[in-house]
Amino acid sequence: MKQVFFDNAATTPMLDEVIETMVDAMRQNNGNPSSIHAEGRRARAAVEQARKQIAKHIGASIGEIFFTSGGTESNNMALKCAVRDLGVQRIISAATEHHCVLHSLEALTRERGVEVVFVNLEPSGRPDLLHLEQLLQQSDRKTLVSLMHANNEIGVMIDLDTVSSLCVTYGAYFHSDTVQTMGFFPMDVSKTKISFLAGSAHKFHGPKGIGFIYINSDNLIQPYIDGGAQERNMRGGTENLYGIIGLAKALELAYANVETWRPHTTAVRDYLRAQLQANFPDVLINGDPDQGHYKLLSASFPPSSRSEMLLFNLDIAGIRVSGGSACSSGSNVGSHVIAALPAHPQEYTTIRFSLSHLNTKEEVDFVVEKLKTCLI
Numbered sequence: 001m002k003q004v005f006f007d008n009a010a011t012t013p014m015l016d017e018v019i020e021t022m023v024d025a026m027r028q029n030n031g032n033p034s035s036i037h038a039e040g041r042r043a044r045a046a047v048e049q050a051r052k053q054i055a056k057h058i059g060a061s062i063g064e065i066f067f068t069s070g071g072t073e074s075n076n077m078a079l080k081c082a083v084r085d086l087g088v089q090r091i092i093s094a095a096t097e098h099h100c101v102l103h104s105l106e107a108l109t110r111e112r113g114v115e116v117v118f119v120n121l122e123p124s125g126r127p128d129l130l131h132l133e134q135l136l137q138q139s140d141r142k143t144l145v146s147l148m149h150a151n152n153e154i155g156v157m158i159d160l161d162t163v164s165s166l167c168v169t170y171g172a173y174f175h176s177d178t179v180q181t182m183g184f185f186p187m188d189v190s191k192t193k194i195s196f197l198a199g200s201a202h203k204f205h206g207p208k209g210i211g212f213i214y215i216n217s218d219n220l221i222q223p224y225i226d227g228g229a230q231e232r233n234m235r236g237g238t239e240n241l242y243g244i245i246g247l248a249k250a251l252e253l254a255y256a257n258v259e260t261w262r263p264h265t266t267a268v269r270d271y272l273r274a275q276l277q278a279n280f281p282d283v284l285i286n287g288d289p290d291q292g293h294y295k296l297l298s299a300s301f302p303p304s305s306r307s308e309m310l311l312f313n314l315d316i317a318g319i320r321v322s323g324g325s326a327c328s329s330g331s332n333v334g335s336h337v338i339a340a341l342p343a344h345p346q347e348y349t350t351i352r353f354s355l356s357h358l359n360t361k362e363e364v365d366f367v368v369e370k371l372k373t374c375l376i
Helices: 016-028 038-058 071-086 099-112 129-137 160-169 241-279 307-316 336-340 361-375
Strands: 065-068 090-093 115-118 143-146 173-177 196-200 211-215 284-286 296-301 349-354
Touching (some): 016 241, 038 065, 038 241, 065 071, 071 099, 071 143, 071 173, 071 211, 090 129, 099 115, 129 143, 143 160, 241 296, 241 361, 307 349, 307 361
Parallel strands (some): 090 115, 090 143, 143 173, 173 196
Antiparallel strands (some): 065 211, 196 211, 284 296, 296 349
């Protein structure tokens, strides 16, 4: 049976080059990076080379990159350490953030009395930056702005430069969840002042369970995970050597090929949108695809007796898509992102199609034909 994977916002297939690099490291590099003997030094050198590569890709210094287990840990670390160590008392965010941010904010409100305020959303779901500026003007409490670069369900994006400039003007810290955009869009923290940002390897064709956090060197925080002196005393625990090596290779490939992969992925995404609109006149396209992340297309279909089982029936047909964030897939409460969109009809069934350079227009044709059998 034909298989189509259109769920790349949840995770991406590992590239052969990444697998080969990791397997070679597993065979050749068995040391603990904290050991002082030759094997340990070789492992340490591999970790530091990976750190150097990642820092180069985003314009950071090597001392500002710390390896973590992924985006969730990185975002938790940024938010909770900013409150604990930098004295942040107020956080401005959006109701459409990833749950690892929203649940962290709930914990900070409950446990530390942090004031959390949400910026208004434009009809597309993009944060209203005029309202953000008003919120920054309203309080002299030490504030952090936490807004994701691209929404993981509907793909709307913020302009990092604009938000950074607002934060600088009003003396606020700026944290951005860049898990969906790392490897897809250029970033240069030497030019755009950002306090914290997060990356996760499995979103750009690397291994799962490994990510990193960028921490601007102006921000002096304490470890989030206590233990040994690993990660320059910032994160206890033996480094995930093979994951780190795979992460660096995947990011290297992503940025080396972005000028080829981006137009291909965009063309397939735009073809999918055109085919959906041509075959399903009542479909709603969420977000702002023309100004959003080129790998994402969120579509909502009107209610019917057949739409309720749409995800299930597509899965049976060999089509892998989602209704929203993979981190919420076990929940029956629906997408909090779709629920937050102004005037979106909540009775509609939403499908998130997320693509990569590995997908094709022929796969789109297959998906559209299966959708017809499921809905018409």
